[in-house]
Amino acid sequence: MENNQEYPLLIAQTGPLEGRRWKIKAPLTLGREKDCDIVIPLRQVSRHHSRISPDPQNGVVIEDLNSKNGTYLNGVLLQEPQPLEDGDEIQISLAQHFIYLSSDATLPLESLPLEMQKRRLRVDAGARRVWVLEIELDPPLSAAQFNLLQVLYSQTGEVVPRTELVEAVWGCSAEGVTEQALDALVRRLRDRMAEIDPGWEYIVTVRGHGLRLDNPPLVRS
Numbered sequence: 001m002e003n004n005q006e007y008p009l010l011i012a013q014t015g016p017l018e019g020r021r022w023k024i025k026a027p028l029t030l031g032r033e034k035d036c037d038i039v040i041p042l043r044q045v046s047r048h049h050s051r052i053s054p055d056p057q058n059g060v061v062i063e064d065l066n067s068k069n070g071t072y073l074n075g076v077l078l079q080e081p082q083p084l085e086d087g088d089e090i091q092i093s094l095a096q097h098f099i100y101l102s103s104d105a106t107l108p109l110e111s112l113p114l115e116m117q118k119r120r121l122r123v124d125a126g127a128r129r130v131w132v133l134e135i136e137l138d139p140p141l142s143a144a145q146f147n148l149l150q151v152l153y154s155q156t157g158e159v160v161p162r163t164e165l166v167e168a169v170w171g172c173s174a175e176g177v178t179e180q181a182l183d184a185l186v187r188r189l190r191d192r193m194a195e196i197d198p199g200w201e202y203i204v205t206v207r208g209h210g211l212r213l214d215n216p217p218l219v220r221s
């Protein structure tokens with residue numbers, strides 16, 4: 001009976017465990033110690049780094065176990081337990097990347113190709129690195145460009161008000177920043193991503209409201 005049952009799935013992407021996958025039938029502890037369910041043998045990973053657990057109320061929840069170098073969910077440092085959604089990206093320290101697939105994914109979990117779960121754009125918040133179509137942007141983005149992208153990336157698919165973007169990029173100096181300054185920064189960021197992927201508009205302007213990041217799955221022909 002169990003062989004026919006679908007469970008949420010955790011798939012290792014970049015990192016020492018790349019290509020491995022685990023069904024989430026019970027809580028999984030991730031860390032460096034040998035007693036962890038998923039052992040990541042790297043010094044920057046804490047002994048017991050994070051935990052992913054089925055939850056009756058929220059489906060599957062991820063929590064950081066007071067790790068030294070942090071757990072990131074979709075590029076954002078995890079501050080408290082969070083429910084996982086289909087396609088979420090998880091980073092353990094800066095060492096190991098995972099993707100989470102819920103049990104109600106469109107394709108059967110066991111046959112879902114790994115590359116179908118990758119996104120056209122990937123941001124590593126801790127290392128401040130950006131990949132477009134799996135190609136790293138080099139030279140790196142400027143601080144302002146990265147901060148702008150990080151805010152949009154952390155709210156992928158949602159419209160982020162221009163005021164929030166200005167505050168995130170310019171901080172205490174935001175007062176007096178013009179619409180033209182933000183538009184110029186957005187244009188430069190678009191140009192950098194278009195160097196690798198000119199056929200896709202990642203940053204969409206929603207007139208009268210703000211900006212939205214469009215980051216669909218990476219599908220290779």
